Amino acid sequence: MRLALAVLLAGAAGGVLTPPAAASGPGPGGAAAARACDPIAPTECLLPFPNDWFTRADPRSETGRRVAFTTDTLPRPASGIPVSPTAWNRSDGFSPGSAVIAHVPGLDPAATGAAPITDIGRSLDRDAPIVLLDADTGERHPYWAEPDAGAGDDGRRALLIRPARNFHPGHRYVVALRGLRGEDGRTLPAPEAFTTAAGRPLPRGHALYERQRALRPVLRDLRRAGVPARGLHLAWDFTVASERNLTGDLFSIRDQAFRGLGHAAPDFEVTELTDLTPQEDPRIAREVRGTVSVPSFLDRPGGPPGSRFHRDRDGTPRRLPGNTQTAAFRCEIPRSAFTGRTPSRPALYGHGLLGSRNEVGAGNVKAMADEHNFTFCATDWIGMAADDVPVVLGALTDMNGFPAIPERSQQSMLNALFLGRAMIHRDGLPADPAFRAPGGRPLLDTRHGLVYDGNSQGGILGGALLAASTDIERGVLGVTGMNYGLLLNRSSDFAPFQQVLDAGYPDKLRQQVVLQLYQMVWDRGETNGYASRLADDHDVLMHIAYGDHQVAMVAADVQARTLGARLHAPALAPGRSPDRVPHWGIRTAGTPFRGGSAMVVWDSGTPTPPLTNTPPRAPEYGQDPHSDPRNMSTARQQKAAFLTTGRVMDVCGGAPCTAIPTP
Structure with missing residues (x-):
């Protein structure tokens, strides 16, 4: 695996693995009436980020907004290939876990008194130099602020403001920076464009007239919260994507698939059964391999790596006629299920980074199974499994390829849901001889x-x-x-992938924006986009x-x-x-x-x-x-x-x- 990964890394760094650009065009929630770069932060187009300057009104969305990036605003990779905004423009707001990014040359966060990672409580101080305000509730939101330690050039170093608790889906937030200081302790001057837009009314036709209009509710909300406009270095607002928007694709394919399944068990096939002696394995008595058939909502037959959702005109994932995902599974039935009085409890297992279902055979999983009488079954997290490594690497050099990762991951979750249903349905795995002891006694407990x-x-x-x-x-x-946008920089696992990202997006300031753009679509394929629903259910x-x-x-x-x-x-x-x-x-x-x-x-x-x-x-x-x-x-x-x-x-x-x- 390491040798193969090294070869793939070399190829990706050279641009070999860059996927073709996504089809252009606005699609659902496209970029009509989108704005150009925000004039209040002229050093990098999408800064400050996230930012409602890059949204438009949409009365059909739950937030009333729609992200409206264009190929000109999204950062292009080193290859110069334009990035299609289609996948991002399906969002009715930004990620609930997004880092808030600003560029403040010469900033010293310590001299400024910004709340560090070791003292998050300070972020809620009345005189805090950075304010995150929930405009819907009037409450301050906790955070920590940190400079990007990976930037070698101080002039291109991002200020990263991390929410200590996810932003509330569907809410609008206001950001204020004030009293920012450099190493010498002196107050840094505010950007001239912001000072102008935040100042006296501008005549219609002025270059900053529209920006001033958009800034008025921001300054009003801050004033009501006790943050006066005087002394501000920068201020802006952003809207967080709604829960329905974040979860909609996965919940839609789930509902469509299970509606078609009805009360039946998913179709499955046991392809291999291995009975193990205590000498061969003292904990696992039987290993079962097979496949379960799952409706595929991906755009290629069988949904191979690089596939994306097939969508209708409204952007809803739909199944191509007859398209089926054959999800391979592996189950470990503990010895305790054979020797004890009760059948084993059915449990799904989820494997690690870019791995496979075979992790269910790891020693700690076998120990858990036998010590506590669980049968663990696993299927691959396609989209983030071993076969997807080339696509992952290619997406780090070109954002166009990235939506395939979370969209195939959502299909993998549907695969796991079907495997889980097969494990507990009386006509599913429990009815198969592979899951029965000699004499026909069931090995899976369907009562729980x-x-x-x-x-x-x-x-x-x-x-x-x-x-x-x-x-x-x-x-x-x-x-x-x-929240991979928070995790990647801090993970030793990401070190070998960093060189690929550096090749695709070498500028460190822009790279931080790219990571948060990734997160906007990654939310659909990991817990960050589902945390509010998970907390409830x-x-x-x-x-x-x-x-x-x-x-x-x-x-x-x-x-x-x-x-x-x-x-x-x-x-x-x-x-x-x-x-x-x-x-x-x-x-x-x-x-x-x-x-x-x-x-x-x-x-x-x-x-x-x-x-x-x-x-x-x-x-x-x-x-x-x-x-x-x-x-x-x-x-x-x-x-x-x-x-x-x-x-x-x-x-x-x-x-x-x-x-x-x-x-």
Whole structure:
């Protein structure tokens, strides 16, 4: 895999893997009446970002807005190929987890007093130099501010303002920057265009007349919130995409597919059955492989890598006649299901980054299965599986190819939903001889609902799967977080892909905008776009590895705040966290735990990760603890209790949870 990845990386960096540009044209919610670059921030076209300057009125959308990018406003890759705005212009707002980006040459965030990652509470101070205001509620929104540590040129360094809790879908937000200072402590002058637009009324026909009109409600909302126009360095507003817009594609293909299925079990075929002796595997007695047939909503027969949704004129995903996804699956039936009195609990498993269903055969999954009598079945997260690596790499050099990733990922979620239904339907897998013991005794317990367990990417995508499922009762999201736009810069996994992104978009300021543009369409294929629905409909247990090199803990904290998850306390030993208030804004769980979602931090003694948007690397940051929680029997005991009862057991004796580093 490493050699193949190296070859693919070399090809992508040379432009070999760049997918063809998407078809041009406005499509649904196209770029009619779109504006050019925002004149109040002349250094980079899409800045400040996100920004309602790049939307238009749309009375048909739930927000009343529609994103209206053009090929001229979207950043072109180094190849110079124009980027079609079609996929972005389906949005009625921006990502609920978007970083707010501004370019302020000479800015020193520390001298300014901007709230750092270690003191999020400071962002809500009345005199905070950066204000995020929910214009719909009048409340301030928490954040932390950081300069892009990956930018080598101070003159092209982005100011990144990260929401500490996702923005509320469908709401409008106002951003204000004031009292910004440089290293010498002096106040930085505001951009002249902004000062003019925020000043006296301009005559019709003035170059900034329209910008001034758009700025008036921004200044009015700030004034009502106690932030006067005088002293502002920059201010603007943006609208967050509605929940319906974020979840609409996945929920639509789910509803269409299950409506066609009715009360029947999905069609499936068992292609391979292997009975294992205790000497061959002391935990798993039978391994079953097969396929399940799923309606495909992708635009190519069988939905290969690079496929996108086939859409009707209104932009709704529709199935091409007869198009079917043959989703391969692998199931591990524990020895306890054969030897115990009760059949095993059916559970879906979600694999890690660009992996495959075969991760269900990992040692920790087998241990979980046999120790707690679960049968785990898995199918590939197509779109983010091993076969998709060339498409992923190509999308990093050219944004045109990116929508294929989340759209194929949504098809993979439908595949998993069909596999899950087959696991619990009396005419599905439980009826097949492969899932019966000698003598015909069932090995799958259909009296109880389906549950989910996923790790790493399986956690990041798994929350979206749970939000879409009517069969899954609850789930465990292991070493998880959400929002790839926040995660990538902070992940050691992304390091080899960074060179490809650098080749496609070498300017670091523009690159930060590109990452947030990716997130706008990625929301449809990972938990970030479904967090509000997940919080309402499902309970999850989040297991976090302190100092994780691959999935940054800060992304888990944002997710926990957004879900309203409770924190196992004490979470860490005293002095372990550099934060002024560790896990700020996350309420602690009571004893006993009374239901809902929860987060447990497992500490292997790994050094605290960087406080910048950079990844931790060995040896400075020690051994990666990413795999440690799932390899602890106590953590598996806690997961099993949650999956079966919804309770979070204190398996750590009233102390912080510690893990043994995986050899």
